[in-house]
Amino acid sequence: MSARLECEVLVVGGGLAGAMAALAARRSGARVALARRAPGATAVSSGAISSGTDPTELPGASLGARAGVADSARRLAALRPRHPYAVAGERLERLEEALAFAAGELSPVLAPFTGRHRWLPTPYGSFQAAALCQRSMVAADLGEARGRLAVVALRGHMAWDAGMVASAVERAAPLGGPRAEVARLDFPMWEEAALWRPHELAGFLERPGAAEDLGAMLRRSLPSGASAAVFPPVLGLSPGADVASRVAAAAGLPVAETLSDVPSVPGLRLQAALEARLRSAGVEILAGDLREGKGPGAPAACAGREVLAPSWVLASGRFVGGGIVRRGALAEPLLGIPVTAAEAFGDWGAHLARRPAASLTYREGRAPQPLLSAGVACDALFRPLDAHGAVIHERLFAAGAVLGGHDQAADGSGLGLAVFTGYLAGQAAAAGGSLAPAPAASGRPAGMLAPGGGGAGA
């Protein structure tokens, strides 16, 4: 094992929450290591960052009149007392600051934060709110775009249906959005490309001349009066390739891509941007499983190195990331932190972690599912709590999906919450817990986790 790595903050998890925590801690001047075993859920995300919409908004409300990002989060917090937004208390006021920070750190891919939601079309014929979106998506913002959007149909490939995207645009039209018209392009032109996966198409468009040819093709097929064109989400994998701008320059009008399902080219692009920024910011990245990690102040091993840090940020994700697992019972596998679950009707707490999965769900699939919002409970500083509600360690913080109390599929606060909690947790970790109020009930010395901290046998 090579020399021990000593730093102020160790972040566990390499998705958006972990990256934000690491970058915020770096900004505060801390030395930061980030341990991750694989790209997390960020790489399979839609590619935009949503912070949650106002649950009280009427579906017919015009897009321009809808609550902004901060107001939406406040209303969400008011209705969901266990949501990390609500748990954050007054600190929720710093949501906009966190989002602006993320936009700045990831400015090669992310468009600036505006304070209002962007409304972006999806391949499913829906449109979704995003607090931050990629530069390659801005021109499809239905809250901003006017006139007539040309929705591009790639004739050579059957994975996307322009009619579905056009229906999403048309759905928003009565709410003040633009109209849609389908533009058919004979692209890709080769038989074998009809079977390419999204990332293969995206990789092709990065080649010299490919985006320009596509733009020229679009220019020839544009319906008259089109104000912008919307493509399937395949506009280049690498943040630097700038495929959207190249297509736009050749076509002579703004160009955007929709949000993506899985596999997600915009998600992979966002992940690549994260990694690039972490490296340029001087965060030490350790690729591998974290072993023998007993918590802050105790040595841990990752990627053949020993790491020692007095502050930790746990940003290990939920089920996709592996930060929370269920093997007969819900558990947090790294530190054995108790996992809090909610029942379909009412009850809530760590004691539900062993309940059968079905009893933590509703029969109606489209309803919010309590099982899917299981995670670690925390205090207002996002420090995980033990089964009795006491802070486990003064300098152990959590961020992102590992925190329970929110179901991103239901309230849409997934990556936005990762940005918010990651940013604040990173800052607090760098400050060495000095941002924290005086130690509460738990009087355990730093560097020790309660043995058998309630986590079910993983």
Next chain:
Amino acid sequence: MDHDVIVIGGGVNGTGVARDCAMRGLSVLLLEKQDFGVGASGNSSGMIHGGIRYMTSDRKVTALACRDSGYIRRIAPHLIFRIPFLMPFASKRDGATLLERAAWYATEVYVGTYDLYQPLKGGKPSSRLAPEELYAIEPALRPGLHGAVTLDEWGIDAFRLCALNALSSERHGAEVRNWTEATEVVKEAGRVIGVRWRDALTGETGFSRAPVVFNASGAWSPALGRRAGVSVPMRPGKGVHLTLDRRFSNYGIICTAVDGRQMFLMPHENDSIIGTTDDDYYGDPDDLEASSDEVEYLLEGVESLVPGVRRARVTRAWCGLRTTLYEYGKNEDDLSREHLLYDHAAEGAAGLLSFAGGKLASYRAQSEEVTDRILARLGRPPVACRTHEEPLPGGESLPDPAELARRHGVAQGVTARLAYRHGALAEQVLRLCGEDPRLKLCLCRDEGIIAAEVVHCARHEKVRRLQDLRRRCRLATGGCAGLDCARVAAQLAARELGWDAERVRAELSDLLELDWRERRAVLDGAQLAAEEMARAVHRGLGGL
């Protein structure tokens, strides 16, 4: 009269009778309120077995079942696959007691007797395996077993078996309507004169006249009977199965559950199935869902012989209702698996026949028997049954997947599954790719579903809803919960069936709800992670 006979129910008995009647020259209307096989047939274990359990009571039944298995293999050779089973010899303690040894010997003799019938169904004879032979072929078994006997049976895709019978009856002139509910059996002067029906998708209603109505609506039969003023005694038994995400063992393994019942783990198509429970069910047959307890019961039973099953990924828990004959005072397991044809003439509904009980494996023989009765009821001269001779659609020949792959430029993993599901018609599916190479797009790598298959099913296999594709080509039944395939398949179906964007969203939503019901009780490990991702896409992004 519009028809000679109206068949209510698109399970294996309904479609089997519709086919036989149509082949014998009758004018047939088949009504299915949802899709073919949605009830007990499609949710059975998917086995064409020879009825080994009847050897103790009636050997003629075993002979009949074995002969019929052979016939099904003849008419649908593409859809049938071998499942060799192991019946391991387990002892309570280290050394086997005399009693245990005697029981094993009895099993060996019993299975040896069954061998006499195996030629009828084209099965292989059993063999006795020493412990080292047993562990060589099935290393996943727990240590300490004393060997096993093998037993040869057949598996089948039961949903497709129903659909093929329906499609075949249509080829022989029957009018086949899925998603059409029989709302009323109309009687006049003590005789049935026809059926009122309602199309669930278009809302169209109609009245079709026929002198004979055959009620083959399975667990829904008693309710239909009540509405017609007749009684169809039945004791429905709920059977739950689990699907694992891969072929977990090499062989089918007979296990003993905690209550001493026999159950099994078996490789089936591309995955493995664990089954089954058998419990009286008093609820609404439209409202059937597996519970956590049933899942646990099944896993515990398999764990007794295959401890690693706890690490397996369970992707679905699904269930159906056996239409067992009514009898008071017996355990579920001891109820007869025989079938009965009720003639309701004495109840003031002459011409109305109802079917209860029976087995998937014997559907063809059962259908022949019912069709004979229908002909007699109609006063027609007997016509010879040919359902054991004429292949089901696609059963005419067995294409070679490697050759198909070479000729059409499609991966062999895909052509193998296409040839399995479509038999001789795989060629027709692949020809679509010649016309439009984009249709080689692969929607599911597990099941080998390409766009062309979705188009083919939508055009030729009476697909009316997206969820029908679950049953035609196993769309969205795998571990990824439709993440890869559902949207693209919906788009393809929309082009064929003229759906607008709203209908596509409604169909997707309907399909996902159906899938969710089967996963709710098994959300654990990797399957829970898949659920989180699928929900983020379908509910979060798609707003479905």
